[in-house]
Amino acid sequence: MAEPSKVIHIRNVGHEISENDLLQLVQPFGVVTKLVMLRAKNQALLQMHDLNSAVNVLQYYTSVQPSVRGRNVYIQFSSHQELTTTDTPGWKSDQDSQPNRILLVTIHHMLYPITVEVLHQVFSPYGYVEKIVTFQKSAGFQALIQYQSRQSALQAKSSLQGRNIYDGCCQLDIQFSNLNELQVNYNNERSRDFTNPSLPTEQRGRSSQPGYGDAGSLYALQASGARVAFAQMSNAAAIAAAFGGGLPPGVTGTNDRCTILVTNLNPEKVDEDKLFNLFSLYGNIIRIKLLRNKPDHALVQMEDGFQAELAVHFLKGALLFGNRLELNFSKYPSITPAADTHEYAGSNLNRFNNNAVKNYKYCCSPTKMIHVSALAQDITEEEIVAHLEEHGTIVNTKLFEVNGKKQALALFESEEQATEALACKHASTIDRSTIRISFSQLQSI
Numbered sequence: 001m002a003e004p005s006k007v008i009h010i011r012n013v014g015h016e017i018s019e020n021d022l023l024q025l026v027q028p029f030g031v032v033t034k035l036v037m038l039r040a041k042n043q044a045l046l047q048m049h050d051l052n053s054a055v056n057v058l059q060y061y062t063s064v065q066p067s068v069r070g071r072n073v074y075i076q077f078s079s080h081q082e083l084t085t086t087d088t089p090g091w092k093s094d095q096d097s098q099p100n101r102i103l104l105v106t107i108h109h110m111l112y113p114i115t116v117e118v119l120h121q122v123f124s125p126y127g128y129v130e131k132i133v134t135f136q137k138s139a140g141f142q143a144l145i146q147y148q149s150r151q152s153a154l155q156a157k158s159s160l161q162g163r164n165i166y167d168g169c170c171q172l173d174i175q176f177s178n179l180n181e182l183q184v185n186y187n188n189e190r191s192r193d194f195t196n197p198s199l200p201t202e203q204r205g206r207s208s209q210p211g212y213g214d215a216g217s218l219y220a221l222q223a224s225g226a227r228v229a230f231a232q233m234s235n236a237a238a239i240a241a242a243f244g245g246g247l248p249p250g251v252t253g254t255n256d257r258c259t260i261l262v263t264n265l266n267p268e269k270v271d272e273d274k275l276f277n278l279f280s281l282y283g284n285i286i287r288i289k290l291l292r293n294k295p296d297h298a299l300v301q302m303e304d305g306f307q308a309e310l311a312v313h314f315l316k317g318a319l320l321f322g323n324r325l326e327l328n329f330s331k332y333p334s335i336t337p338a339a340d341t342h343e344y345a346g347s348n349l350n351r352f353n354n355n356a357v358k359n360y361k362y363c364c365s366p367t368k369m370i371h372v373s374a375l376a377q378d379i380t381e382e383e384i385v386a387h388l389e390e391h392g393t394i395v396n397t398k399l400f401e402v403n404g405k406k407q408a409l410a411l412f413e414s415e416e417q418a419t420e421a422l423a424c425k426h427a428s429t430i431d432r433s434t435i436r437i438s439f440s441q442l443q444s445i
Contacts, residue, residue, distance in 0.1 A: 006054050007078035010044040011324070012317035013037070014071050015140045015250035016108045018173055020162045021068045022046060029056040034083045037173070039106060039140070040328070042316050047083040069249065071365070074317075074324075101150045102177040103157060105143045109249040111169040116192045119143055122165055122172075127152020131182040133191045141252045146182045169249075243360060251313050256305040258286070259330040260312060266321035267295035270423075272342040275300060276349070277426035278419070281438055282314060282363050283307020284350040286334070289341040296323075301335045303352070314365045319416035320423060349427050351436075362438055366419045368395075368412050369440040375406040376431040384408050387430050392417025398445045409445050 010022060019035055022044055026032060030053025036045045048054040054077070061075050103123075107114055116132045123129050123145050131146040147153045157174045164171050184193035188201050247253050262275070272288040275298060279285055284303040291297040302308040312327045319325075335341055344350065352359050372384065381397045388394060393413040400407055412418040418439065426437040 003077065004051060004055055004058075005077045005079075005081050006048050006051050007080045007083050008046045008048065008054055008057060009076050009078040010046060011042070011074040011076075012071065013042050013044045013073060014069070014313075014316075015039070015042075015106075016171070017068050017071065017073070018108065018162055018171060025066055025068060025073075026057050029053050029060065036083065037175075041326070045078060045080070045083055099150055099154050100176040100178065101147045101153045102179050102182065103145045103147075103153050104175045104177040105145060106173040106175075107141045107143070107165070107252075108171045108173060109164075109169045110141050110252045110254075111247055112166055113254075114141060114143075114165065114170060115189050117189075118165065119145065120192070120194075122160065123147075123156055126156035126159060128194075130195050131184050131191075131193050133182055133184060135190075136252070136254055140250065141254060144177055144179065144182055243363075248310075248313065248363075251309055253306055253309070255309040255329065257329040257333070258302050258305055258308050259332050259334055260300045260302065260308055261328050261330040262298045262300060263294075263296060263326040263328075264323050265296045265298060265325070266323045269321040270298075272298075273427075274423040276342075276344055276347075277437075278315070278320070278423045279311050280344075280349065280351050280426075281422075282311040284352045285344040285347070287337065287341050287343050287345065289335050289338075292340065299330055299332070299335050307352070310360075310363050314363060318366050318419060320419055322416075351438075362441075364439055364441050366415045366422075367439045367441060368415050368418050369442055369445075370410050370412070370418050370422055371438050371440040372408040372410065372435055373405070373438075374433055374436045375408060376433040377406055379406055379408075379431060379433075381408070383430060384410065387428070388421050388425060391421040391424060396445045409440055409442065411445055 008026070013022070019037060022035065023032055026046060026048070029048070031049035032046060033049050034045075034047040038044060048057065058075065058077060066073050066075055105119070114134070116134060119132050119134070120129055126147075128148040129145060130148055132143060134141070134143045136142070145153075145156070147156070153176070157176070160172050161174045162171065184191050184196075184199065186201060187193060187197065187199040193199055260279075267290075270290075272290060275288050276285050279288075279300050279302070282302070284307065286301040286303060288301070289299045291299070300311070302311060308329065312329065315325055316327045317324055337343065370388075375384075379399070381399050384399070385394055385397060388410055391412075394410055395413060396411045398409045400409075410418075410421070412421065422437045422439065425435070427434055429435070
């Protein structure tokens with residue numbers, strides 16, 4: 001453990017977790033003086049008023065697993081004794097940042113598409129909005145809102161921070177931007193200059209704001225001009241229904257990047273097939289490449305951007321072979337076939353070949369419980385335990401039938417043990433049957 005410090009490092013901070021959520025986690029122990037959200041890394045840095053308060057936080061959460069919005073977060077002392085903006089390039093705490101007329105807005109739990117028109121309706125009551133630019137980043141769907149005056153931006157941030165645009169979803173996370181002026185080249189559903197209505201309309205393409213990625217070309221403006229639909233997923237409604245009526249918190253459904261960069265792997269234990277077993281829970285795998293010059297890095301290409309977004313969302317921060325996985329969208333759109341890449345496009349082990357929409361409802365973060373199917377009819381619980389127990393302590397098992405087919409549940413002591421069992425034993429053979437393993441969302445047997 002790092003030397004005690006006033007600065008606390010929090011990991012596995014999902015996109016659905018807001019600054020206020022983290023403040024509520026630690027404020028019972030003392031005053032928080034600085035908070036920096038590192039959205040691109042799913043992390044946060046938080047500075048307490050004094051060392052004793054920070055020590056009390058760590059002592060308490062050593063025996064109690066902290067959980068925010070159903071997600072386990074992991075707390076440790078930071079290597080920094082004081083938090084300054086130079087420690088976290090490009091990010092500022094509210095205490096350090098200067099109020100600005102331009103706001104950086106991140107939208108979490110985005111179950112419905114957000115357009116320039118929607119943002120204008122939300123922010124215009126607090127002052128004249130001059131410009132809006134929207135874009136997609138690894139932190140999620142974001143927008144830059146430029147007011148005519150700094151006072152308007154201050155009032156909007158104070159009034160709207162942490163609020164939802166729609167009931168129960170589309171939560172606003174607002175910071176002051178360090179930009180001085182937004183550049184808008186086109187007036188369309190992704191960007192708008194309200195001071196210059198004569199700008200041309202760009203049908204599709206990249207954000208007009210330099211330095212930001214694709215601003216949402218997955219959205220298609222319908223003829224009415226008033227409604228926006230997902231262009232990427234023609235079966236979006238069915239997929240949303242599979243998730244219980246809406247996409248999981250933090251999943252936008254707007255990502256079009258299919259390739260994932262996975263880092264902090266255990267190079268001595270991981271291989272392409274084990275990564276396939278894990279990532280195929282969230283979509284079909286095209287190919288996987290381990291980077292020989294960086295043994296703890298790998299590229300995983302999914303079938304489409306939505307499946308890649310699910311994998312990043314659910315696996316970021318997961319423990320595998322003692323290492324906590326870091327996942328980000330790769331700058332490469334695909335993996336070039338080569339001798340050192342493994343091809344999975346035609347594999348019958350891909351889980352989304354048939355009835356793909358139904359499989360989405362089984363997507364979740366790693367749990368302690370695994371579900372084992374495609375078992376031999378005469379299989380016993382003892383055989384299942386013998387096949388899996390090398391990966392950890394099995395607390396309980398249950399063998400049952402569904403529509404005449406044998407299935408089983410196995411509860412491990414930890415999520416890491418269950419994840420290792422799934423990565424190693426999915427598609428393995430017991431009694432001449434090739435078994436299939438997924439995480440179960442059940443809490444107990």
